[in-house]
Structure formats: C-alpha cells, structure tokens
Amino acid sequence: xxxxxxxxxxxxxxxxxxxxxxxxxxxxxxxxxxxxxxxxxxxxxxxxxxxxxxxxxxxxxxxxxxxxxxxxxxxxxxxxxxxxxxxxxxxxxxxxxxxxxxxxxxxxxxxxxxxxxxxxxxxxxxxxxxxxxxxxxxxxxxxxxxxxxxxxxxxxxxxxxxxxxxxxxxxxxxxxxxxxxxxxxxxxxxxxxxxxxxxxxxxxxxxxxxxxxxxxxxxx
Amino acid sequence: xxxxxxxxxxxxxxxxxxxxxxxxxxxxxxxxxxxxxxxxxxxxxxxxxxxxxxxxxxxxxxxxxxxxxxxxxxxxxxxxxxxxxxxxxxxxxxxxxxxxxxxxxxxxxxxxxxxxxxxxxxxxxxxxxxxxxxxxxxxxxxxxxxxxxxxxxxxxxxxxxxxxxxxxxxxxxxxxxxxxxxxxxxxxxxxxxxxxxxxxxxxxxxxxxxxxxxxxxxxx
DNA sequence: GTCGATAATGACTATATAGTCACTAATGGT
DNA sequence: ACCATTAGTGACTATATAGTCATTATCGAC
Numbered sequence: 001x002x003x004x005x006x007x008x009x010x011x012x013x014x015x016x017x018x019x020x021x022x023x024x025x026x027x028x029x030x031x032x033x034x035x036x037x038x039x040x041x042x043x044x045x046x047x048x049x050x051x052x053x054x055x056x057x058x059x060x061x062x063x064x065x066x067x068x069x070x071x072x073x074x075x076x077x078x079x080x081x082x083x084x085x086x087x088x089x090x091x092x093x094x095x096x097x098x099x100x101x102x103x104x105x106x107x108x109x110x111x112x113x114x115x116x117x118x119x120x121x122x123x124x125x126x127x128x129x130x131x132x133x134x135x136x137x138x139x140x141x142x143x144x145x146x147x148x149x150x151x152x153x154x155x156x157x158x159x160x161x162x163x164x165x166x167x168x169x170x171x172x173x174x175x176x177x178x179x180x181x182x183x184x185x186x187x188x189x190x191x192x193x194x195x196x197x198x199x200x201x202x203x204x205x206x207x208x209x210x211x212x213x214x215x216x217x218x219x220x
Numbered sequence: 221x222x223x224x225x226x227x228x229x230x231x232x233x234x235x236x237x238x239x240x241x242x243x244x245x246x247x248x249x250x251x252x253x254x255x256x257x258x259x260x261x262x263x264x265x266x267x268x269x270x271x272x273x274x275x276x277x278x279x280x281x282x283x284x285x286x287x288x289x290x291x292x293x294x295x296x297x298x299x300x301x302x303x304x305x306x307x308x309x310x311x312x313x314x315x316x317x318x319x320x321x322x323x324x325x326x327x328x329x330x331x332x333x334x335x336x337x338x339x340x341x342x343x344x345x346x347x348x349x350x351x352x353x354x355x356x357x358x359x360x361x362x363x364x365x366x367x368x369x370x371x372x373x374x375x376x377x378x379x380x381x382x383x384x385x386x387x388x389x390x391x392x393x394x395x396x397x398x399x400x401x402x403x404x405x406x407x408x409x410x411x412x413x414x415x416x417x418x419x420x421x422x423x424x425x426x427x428x429x430x431x432x433x434x435x436x437x438x439x440x
Numbered sequence: 441g442t443c444g445a446t447a448a449t450g451a452c453t454a455t456a457t458a459g460t461c462a463c464t465a466a467t468g469g470t
Numbered sequence: 471a472c473c474a475t476t477a478g479t480g481a482c483t484a485t486a487t488a489g490t491c492a493t494t495a496t497c498g499a500c
Contacts, residue, residue, distance in 0.1 A: 022467080022468075023466085023467065023468085024466075024467055024468075024475095024476075024477075027466080027467085027477075027478095028476090028477070031477080031478080044356075045356065045357050046356060046357060046358075047269060047352070047353070047356045047358070048269075049267060049269030049270050050269050050356075050358075052456085052457060052458085053457075053458065053459085054456095054457075054458095062478075062479085063478060063479035063480055064458095064459085064479075064480065064481095065459090065460080065461080065477095065478065065479050065480065066477080066478050066479070067459095068458095068459065068460080069476095069477065069478070073458085073459090074458095125352075125355060125356075128352060129352065131408060131409070131412075132267070132345075132348060132349065132352065132408075133267070134412050135345060135408075135411060135412050136264075136265065136266060136267045136270075136345075137265050137266060138266075138267070138270070171422075174410075174414070174418070174422040177406070177409035177410055177414075177422075178406055178409075178422075178426050180405070180409055181402070181404075181405035181406035181407070181408060181409040181410070182401070182402050182405050182406070183405070184405045184408065184409070185400070185401035185402055185403070185404045185405020185406065185408065186397070186398055186401035186402070186405065187401070188351055188352075188355075188401060188404065188405070189351070189397040189398075189400055189401040189404070190394075190397055190401070191355060192351075192354050192355050194394075194397075198394070202394040202397075202398075206398050206434075208433075209433030209434055209436060210402075210430065210433060212429075212433050213426075213428075213429030213430050213432055213433035214426070214429065216429050242497080242498070243496085243497065243498085244445095244446080244447075244496075244497055244498075247447075247448095247496080247497085248446095248447070251447080251448080272486085272487060272488085273487075273488065273489085274486095274487075274488095282448075282449085283448060283449035283450055284449080284450065284451095284488090284489085285447095285448065285449050285450065285489090285490080285491080286447080286448050286449070286450095287489095288488095288489065288490080289446095289447065289448070293488085293489085294488095441500105442499105442500090443498105443499090443500090444497105444498095444499090445496105445497085445498085445499100446495105446496085446497085446498105447494105447495080447496070447497090448493105448494080448495070448496085449491105449492100449493080449494075449495090450491100450492105450493095450494105451490105451491095451492100451493105452489105452490080452491085452492100453488100453489090453490080453491105454487105454488090454489085454490095455486100455487085455488080455489100456485100456486085456487080456488090457484105457485085457486080457487095458483100458484090458485080458486090459482105459483090459484085459485100460481105460482080460483080460484100461479105461480100461481100461482085461483105462479100462480105462481100462482105463478105463479080463480095463481105464477100464478080464479075465476105465477080465478070465479090466475100466476090466477075466478090467474100467475085467476085467477090468473105468474090468475085468476100469472105469473090469474085469475100470471100470472090470473090470474105
C-alpha cells in the first residue's frame with residue numbers, strides 16, 4: 001500500500017508531511033475504532049474475563065474474523081484500551097491549572113480524576129480491572145504495566161515541585177499510590193448505588209479533608 | 221443420616237446439645253473446607269473468572285464430581301467465600317477496643333482493616349473482585365450484596381455513637397464508603413510492588429492524617 | 441462381618457469459545 | 471473498465487470447560 005511521505009516540491013522546500021488518508025485507510029481506522037469502542041462497552045458491562053470475542057464483534061456489528069485482522073487476542077485489545085484510557089487521563093492531568101501550593105495541586109489532581117471518572121465510567125471500570133490483573137498471575141500484565149507507570153509518573157511530576165528535596169522517589173511513589181488509591185477506592189464504592197449528584201456532594205468534603213491531611217503529611 | 225438433637229437425660233434436664241460429629245460428618249466438613257480453601261487460593265491467583273472448576277478440585281486434590289456435591293457452581297462457592305471473609309472482618313471489627321473519641325474509633329477501624337488485609341491478602345483480593353462483580357452485570361451479584369451490606373452496617377454502627385444526631389443514614393453510609401474506599405483503594409495499589417514493611421511505614425502517616433481530617437468532617 | 445446409605449470419583453457428553461481460512465467486497469492504480 | 475491488493479466475513483474446526491452419572495470407597499448400624 002502506498003504510504004504518504006514527506007515530498008519536496010519543485011522549489012526544494014519540504015512540504016508539511018500532512019497525512020492524507022484515502023478511503024481504505026479511513027475505513028480501516030473506523031473499523032478499529034468500532035472494535036475498541038465496542039470492547040470498552042462490553043468489558044465494562046460484563047467484565048473483561050467474561051467477555052468473548054463474539055461479544056465484541058457482535059456489539060461492533062462486525063464479523064468475527066475482522067477482530068483478528070486488528071488484534072491478536074483479547075489481551076491485546078484490553079491493553080490497547082488501558083493505554084488509551086490512561087493517555088486520556090494523563091492528558092487531562094497535564095492541562096495543569098496554575099497551582100501555587102501543594103493543597104491546590106492535590107485538589108486539582110483529585111478533581112481531574114473525579115471529573116474524568118464521572119464522565120468516563122467505562123474507562124474507570126476498565127482501569128479498575130486492569131489494576132486487578134496486574135496483581136493476578138496473568139500474561140496480560142506485561143503490556144499494561146507501562147501505562148500504569150506513566151500514570152504514576154504524571155502524578156509524581158505534578159507533586160514533586162512542592163515536595164521537600166530529601167523526599168526520595170520511593171516515598172513520592174507511595175504517595176501517588178495513596179492518591180490514586182483514594183480516588184479509585186472511593187469511586188469503586190461510590191459508583192455502586194450512588195447517583196452522580198450524590199457522588200458530587202459526597203466526595204466534596206471528603207476531598208477537602210483528604211487534601212488537607214495529605215498536604216500536612218507531605219511537607220512535614 | 222442420624223442428626224444429634226437435644227435429649228433429656230433421666231432427670232429430665234436438657235443436655236447441652238453439643239454436636240458430636242461422626243467420622244462421615246467430619247470427612248464431609250473437611251472436604252468442603254478443602255474445596256473452599258483451594259478456591260480461595262486459585263481465585264486470588266488467577267482471578268475468579270479465569271478459574272475453572274478443575275483448577276479448584278485439582279488444587280484441593282479432589283475429584284471434579286466432589287465439587288458438585290458441595291456447590292452448585294462457581295458463583296455459589298464464590299459468594300460463600302465472600303460471606304466467610306466478610307464475617308471474619310466484621311468479627312474483628314466488633315472486638316472493639318474501648319474508643320472514647322471518634323478519632324480513636326476511626327483509627328481502630330482502619331487499623332483492623334490494615335491488619336486483616338495484610339494477614340489475609342487472599343481474602344482482600346477476593347473481596348476486591350466481589351466488589352467489582354457487584355458493579356458488573358452478573359448473576360453472582362445477588363448472593364453477595366447481603367454480606368457487603370452487613371459490612372457497611374458494621375462500620376456504621378461503630379461510628380454512629382460519635383456522630384451528630386442530624387446526620388442521616390445516607391450520609392453515614394457515604395462515609396462508610398469513603399473509609400472502605402480509602403482502605404481498599406490504598407491496599408489495591410500498595411499490594412502491587414510494596415513489601416509488607418513498606419506498606420506499614422507508608423500507611424501509618426497517611427492513616428493518621430486521614431483519620432484526623434475525617435473526624436473534623438464528621439463532627440462538623 | 442454384612443449391608444444399606446451416602447460421599448467421592450473421573451470418564452464422559454454436551455456446549456461454548458478461540459482462532460482459522462477460503463471466500464466476497466471494497467478500493468486504488470493503471 | 472479491469473485487475474491486483476487488502477479489508478472484511480462467517481462457517482468451520484479444534485479445544486477447553488461445565489456439568490453428569492454409573493461406579494467405587496467409606497462409613498454407620500446392627
């Protein structure tokens with residue numbers, strides 16, 4: 001298949017290598033998107049393990065063979081989705097509003113998680129399962145460790161400016177665990193049997209106190 | 221099969237109905253225990269969904285048919301294990317040391333969770349999965365809701381003495397969610413890649429500050 | 441020790457699912 | 471318009487697993 005490459009025009013100036021997708025490429029991309037989106041849906045409905053390839057392709061309204069043209073197995077599409085979800089989350093984390101104090105930074109981090117998980121509950125359930133798989137003896141694991149590490153690094157880099165020098169990396173990592181743990185843990189309980197507004201009013205004061213106490217702990 | 225029942229002796233006094241188990245009954249009980257313990261092991265190693273009945277019976281060193289003499293399917297043994305685990309946890313929670321302030325009560329609750337999960341990591345992973353299943357569209361769910369509700373009630377009854385009257389049940393429930401969420405969430409992240417001592421030193425200051433700030437929030 | 445009852449067994453069957461592949465459809469190049 | 475290439479398809483096969491059941495082992499009653 002012909003790929004677009006940077007080309008010199010007659011003046012010898014390199015044209016912007018702006019990719020022009022032809023119909024086939026668009027169709028392929030669309031099919032892949034449909035598969036990913038269908039998989040996200042069914043994974044968050046039935047659970048990754050309980051989902052079959054047929055579940056995915058039926059939801060995507062595609063033939064079963066099509067799945068195997070895009071992914072080698074369920075593990076691959078799973079880790080692909082985890083990667084996407086974490087990229088999105090990191091992206092939101094890095095659109096950082098100016099924080100001057102550690103309290104503000106923490107409040108910001110928790111807020112981003114809160115809004116993200118509330119708007120993307122499917123992603124939340126997926127990441128929750130991903131985190132579980134990391135603990136279990138699974139082969140899926142390897143491909144998923146990297147995204148989770150990037151996630152931790154993103155949190156760490158948001159916090160490190162406010163931390164005392166002598167705080168080593170290990171402690172910062174633990175701290176990031178605590179933040180992530182709180183958010184994930186709270187949501188995992190809140191999302192069962194709470195309406196969105198309830199979650200809002202319920203997490204607000206908790207967040208405040210959690211932020212406060214973590215700040216104290218961090219700068220100590 | 222002959223069951224023991226309360227019997228009057230010749231003085232008409234009801235003897236303590238102390239169950240005497242014969243060999244068969246002991247064997248049956250032992251077999252069931254072996255199955256439960258094997259299931260707990262493999263569930264926490266591979267995950268509930270990825271575990272097969274053969275996995276369980278092989279781990280228990282029993283024939284496959286034996287499984288079906290004790291449990292109707294995987295869902296049943298799963299919810300049986302969840303019930304057991306939560307009973308154990310509630311039991312520890314209710315061996316309450318005298319707490320005079322809400323700080324003490326909270327500290328106590330978190331400590332109990334901490335010790336319990338550290339000593340019973342398999343149970344932790346099981347409950348974690350159970351909580352996930354409650355969120356997913358599963359049939360397993362029904363039998364597991366009750367134990368989790370009992371768990372919340374146990375936390376609530378430990379806290380309610382210290383709470384202001386006007387704090388309604390819903391808010392207490394949310395609060396219990398937050399406590400459970402914090403503990404579960406923290407552990408879910410801590411248990412991957414942290415040694416027990418690390419978890420100890422890492423959760424200690426967090427716990428202190430979390431407790432402090434929650435107390436403020438509660439009595440506000 | 442014999443016998444009736446029930447617990448344990450694991451080979452077997454029925455079913456569900458992963459993964460394949462010969463075929464069709466769509467597209468781009470000429 | 472035609473052909474070559476690649477995307478998409480779904481019937482098919484091979485395999486894994488749930489659940490059964492005829493048989494064997496164990497035990498208690500007598």
